[in-house]
Amino acid sequence: MIYGDIVNTVSKTYAKEILQPEYGECLDRLLTEVRSKLYGIRNGIDYDELNPATDKLLKANYDVRSLDARVVNKLALQEEFDLEQDEDIPLLAYMGRIDMQKGVDLLVEIMRPLLKDFRVQFIVMGSGDGGLMEMFRQLKKDFPAKVGAHLMADFTLPRLIFAGADIMFYPSRFEPCGIVPMEGMRYGAIPIVRATGGLADTVEQFDPAANTGTGFVFQTFDGWSLFAQTIRALEIFRQKKVWRELQKRAMMQDNSWEARAREYLELYKKAIHFRNKRLIEEERLRGEDVSL
Structure with a gap:
């Protein structure tokens, strides 16, 4: 240096x-x-490989001009995790390494009140810290109709999660870059991120007045801040036209290696x-x- x-x-x-x-x-x-x-x-992603219009791992292909077809993947994802198949239920997801650096403990903290008080579904896929994984297992036991857990490595399911989830969480303590949010946005999954490292550079806070932004951002590393942005995202999700425009902006971000x-x-x-x-x-x- x-x-x-x-x-x-x-x-x-x-x-x-x-x-x-x-x-x-x-x-x-x-x-x-x-x-x-x-x-x-920032790092980039492979736009030829990660393309919802041609991805053979999806149940239905789509692009920004045919986003209505995306719902087929959501219903398939709900079925994969043994959840009620309903396109109107917000489907929240976390996918990645399950450890403290990724802020998974914040997810555990907020998910119980979310599942108790709101009509939402939550899926988690990944592996890592045994204690945190056990907390997710317990969450599934307590809310079997609302929670799906796949606590192991999988090389095909991530694409369906990108294409089916409405909202994906990235509440990291620190994150030098953050590839997964770029991949999710490419498929129209709206990110909720903590403003740290590459996450802060990748996701622009949604602004309803200006109709700009590509996701939801919280600053302070605490459960309340994450919870507040999640509630805000759920409120926008109910506004279908606004949500669709948000998805389009996220998908149109150029995070390619080019x-x-x-x-x-x-x-x-x-x-x-x-x-x-x-x-x-x-x-x-x-x-x-x-x-x-």
């Missing part, structure tokens, strides 16, 4: 966060010294420029030394 012309990480917000002791992994002082050449470019490649090209041009500038300065200094 000291001798490099450019230092890059996987999101702009994370590049700022790692200057703090909380995120810097004991390198925050060094990173602060090189902050003038510290950049952040877009990221253009960013990397510009960054490498900067690296070459900085290197040439440094070499010229070194040559000048050597010339001054010789003259002495």
Whole structure:
């Protein structure tokens, strides 16, 4: 990092966060010294592979112009998890590693009152911390008609979750980049994220007045903040026309590797420029030394 012309990480917000002791992994002082050449470019996703219009793992294909067909996948997902098949019930999902870093403990905290007081369904797929997984198992036992759990690895089910879930959770404590929200948005699953790392750069807060945004964002890492944004998302879900426009904006975000490649090209041009500038300065200094 000291001798490099450019230092890059996987999101702009994370590049700022790692200057703090909380995120810097004991390198925050060094990173602060090189902050003038510290950049952040998010990862991308494969738009050819992850394409709801052609994905053979779905029950029905669709795009932004044929979103009505998406409901076929929702009904199939509800059936897969032994839940009531009803397109009007909000289907919430978490998919990924089940551990504290991902903020799964916040989900456990808010899900019980949500399931008790609201007409919603919740599915979880993933594996990880044994204690957290047991909490999800207990949640399924307590709300068997509302909760589906697949607590193991699966290489085909994720696509159906992306294409069938209405809302997906990403409440991470920290997240350098965050690929899964990009994948979900590609399929029209609306994200609820904590504003950290790449999640903050990927998801724009929904603004009903301006009719902008691609999801729902909470700042403080606590259950109440996540709960509040979830309730807000459920309220918007009932407004079908507004929700559909929100889905379209999420699906139309360009998180492709092609877009990221253009960013990397510009960054490498900067690296070459900085290197040439440094070499010229070194040559000048050597010339001054010789003259002495």
